Amino acid sequence: MSDLKDTQPLDRRAKILAIATEAFVTNGYAGTSMADLASSVGIQKASIYHHFPSKQSLFIACVTEGYEGALQKLEAIRADASLSDANRIRTAMAEIYRVNLTTPVGRMAPLIAEVAPNIPEVARAFHGGFIARHYALVTGMIEDGIARGSFTALDPIGLRQMIFGPIIFLAMEREMTADFADRDQLNPVDHIRQSHIDLILRLLTSPPPSHSTHN
Numbered sequence: 759m760s761d762l763k764d765t766q767p768l769d770r771r772a773k774i775l776a777i778a779t780e781a782f783v784t785n786g787y788a789g790t791s792m793a794d795l796a797s798s799v800g801i802q803k804a805s806i807y808h809h810f811p812s813k814q815s816l817f818i819a820c821v822t823e824g825y826e827g828a829l830q831k832l833e834a835i836r837a838d839a840s841l842s843d844a845n846r847i848r849t850a851m852a853e854i855y856r857v858n859l860t861t862p863v864g865r866m867a868p869l870i871a872e873v874a875p876n877i878p879e880v881a882r883a884f885h886g887g888f889i890a891r892h893y894a895l896v897t898g899m900i901e902d903g904i905a906r907g908s909f910t911a912l913d914p915i916g917l918r919q920m921i922f923g924p925i926i927f928l929a930m931e932r933e934m935t936a937d938f939a940d941r942d943q944l945n946p947v948d949h950i951r952q953s954h955i956d957l958i959l960r961l962l963t964s965p966p967p968s969h970s971t972h973n
Contacts, residue, residue: 769804770801770809771809773799774795774799774806774809774810774816774819775816775819775823776862776959777795777798777799778790778795778816778820779800779820779824779862779863779866780862781794781795782820782866782869783865783866783869786869786872787813787817787872787873788867790813790940791813792806792807792813792816795816795963803836805811805967807840807923814877814879814880815875816836817877817880818879818880818883818884819861819887820863820866821866821870821880821884821887822883822884822887822888824862824863824866825857825863825887825888828853828854828857828864828892829888829891829892829895831853832850832853832892832895832896833895835849835850835853835899836850836898836899836902842908842954843899843902843903843908843909844903844908844959844962844963846899846902846903847899847900847903847955847958847959847962848959850895850899851921851925851954851955851958852951852955854892854896854921854922854925855925855951858925858926858928858929859928859929859932861924863937864929865929865933866934867926867929867930867933868929868930868934870884871930892922893918896918896921896922897914897915897918899949900914900917900918900962901942903962903970907909908962908963909962909963910961910962910963910964910965910966911966912961912962912966913926915957917961919960920958921958922949922966924954925954928945928947928950931945932947934943
């Protein structure tokens with residue numbers, strides 16, 4: 759049992775979020791109670807309510823604040839002048855894979871999809887706090903590369919969907935097959951990640967299609 763009684767308020771909040779995220783991923787939204795969380799972190803239930811007035815607000819914090827570190831990393835990647843435009847996309851995509859496939863908050867995607875229809879605030883918070891900001895950063899990287907002449911002037915919105923869609927689908931599929939003994943054979947993550955990144959960069963750096971007229 760973790761003892762948070764002597765920690766500072768900000769540290770306590772962060773630790774509550776970390777423990778709650780793991781609990782939500784493991785037990786689901788309905789299967790996670792504030793009383794159980796309080797017991798897990800070694801504090802009174804009232805102490806959790808001091809930071810989060812409801813389980814709903816705690817869940818929303820998990821799916822927004824939990825992604826803040828990933829957003830900051832993408833911002834740093836976009837601003838890193840030492841990276842070429844191609845390596846910037848390569849590094850950003852590797853980070854998106856890491857967050858969505860290997861961290862507890864990334865593994866919450868199936869749960870968010872399950873909870874959102876019944877708690878619309880979750881969908882709005884997750885979209886505004888995570889999806890829209892991630893999209894803007896990746897679209898910005900593509901547009902930066904187009905402006906510098908590194909990338910072909912293709913539709914950034916379509917490319918953005920081609921980047922995120924397969925990653926989110928893979929994350930959800932791996933959660934669904936978590937108990938399969940052959941999960942890693944069904945979805946070899948390293949191979950999929952490398953192939954996906956190579957295909958996106960091939961699209962971005964290929965010459966634009968010619969539009970010849972045939973009589």
